[in-house]
Amino acid sequence: MIARPAASFKAFYVRQPEDDDGNKNTKAFTDALDDTDEERRVKNVTEDLNAVLFAADAEGKIQILHSPANLGGTRTRPKNKVAALVGLGPQATVEKLDEKHAVKLIDLRCPNLNLVDAEATAEGIKSILIPDNAAVVTCKTANIFLPAPWLKNTILDSDTDCPFELILSA
Numbered sequence: 671m672i673a674r675p676a677a678s679f680k681a682f683y684v685r686q687p688e689d690d691d692g693n694k695n696t697k698a699f700t701d702a703l704d705d706t707d708e709e710r711r712v713k714n715v716t717e718d719l720n721a722v723l724f725a726a727d728a729e730g731k732i733q734i735l736h737s738p739a740n741l742g743g744t745r746t747r748p749k750n751k752v753a754a755l756v757g758l759g760p761q762a763t764v765e766k767l768d769e770k771h772a773v774k775l776i777d778l779r780c781p782n783l784n785l786v787d788a789e790a791t792a793e794g795i796k797s798i799l800i801p802d803n804a805a806v807v808t809c810k811t812a813n814i815f816l817p818a819p820w821l822k823n824t825i826l827d828s829d830t831d832c833p834f835e836l837i838l839s840a
Contacts, residue, residue, distance in 0.1 A: 679758040683722050683736060684826045689819035696818040703773060703812040711773035715816060716740040716752060722822045723754065724815045725772070731831040734758060735765070735814070772814045780809075792834035 692699070702714035715723065716738045723735040735754040743749050752769040755762040781798045789795045817825065821840060828839040 679762070680826055683720070683758070684823050686720060686819070689823070692819040696820070699816050699818040702816050703814070704775075704810065706775075708770070708773060711812065712740060712750060712752060712769050715769075715773060715814065721816065722826070724817060724825065725813060726833070730833065732825070732833055732836060733831070734826070735767075736762075738767075740769075767814075773812045775810050776813060778809050778811050786837065790838075792832060792838055795834045795837050 703711055705711050705714065715721070719737055719739065721736065721738055723738060725733050725735060727733050733756060735756055736758075738752060738754040741751040741753055743751065750769055752767045752772070753764050754767055756765045757763065779800055781800055785798050786795060789798065824840050825836055828836060830836060830839075
């Protein structure tokens with residue numbers, strides 16, 4: 671492995687050399703967490719050491735997780751142990767992820783994309799009502815998000831952790 675110098679941790683993760691190839695196959699990033707097999711979803715999340723993942727914290731802010739790794743199990747505790755760094759720079763901390771919860775498939779209900787496109791502000795997007803019908807499921811996805819490189823770069827360049835502002839910047 672060749673070390674690639676960067677001025678900052680953020681600069682390292684934005685526009686990696688392999689991003690162009692990833693942008694040609696955006697669907698692979700969406701499909702990585704759609705897999706019906708949980709073990710494959712864990713593998714898809716941890717196979718790239720330079721992967722950047724996003725998740726929401728308890729306050730609804732976007733958290734950056736990167737460098738995910740499956741630390742494996744032991745003879746006495748064979749269960750996978752998945753960890754990732756949370757945050758960027760020297761203040762990033764290693765967090766053990768509850769991989770079963772992180773990659774568990776959930777039903778995501780979203781407002782109509784036309785309603786989102788019609789809004790010009792983060793507050794406008796926030797005010798859109800999410801369908802209150804449990805039968806309305808826009809997609810099945812996981813609790814964490816593995817973005818395509820173009821979206822990862824847009825989010826990292828945005829300098830915000832507000833999901834409604836991120837929707838506008840994407």
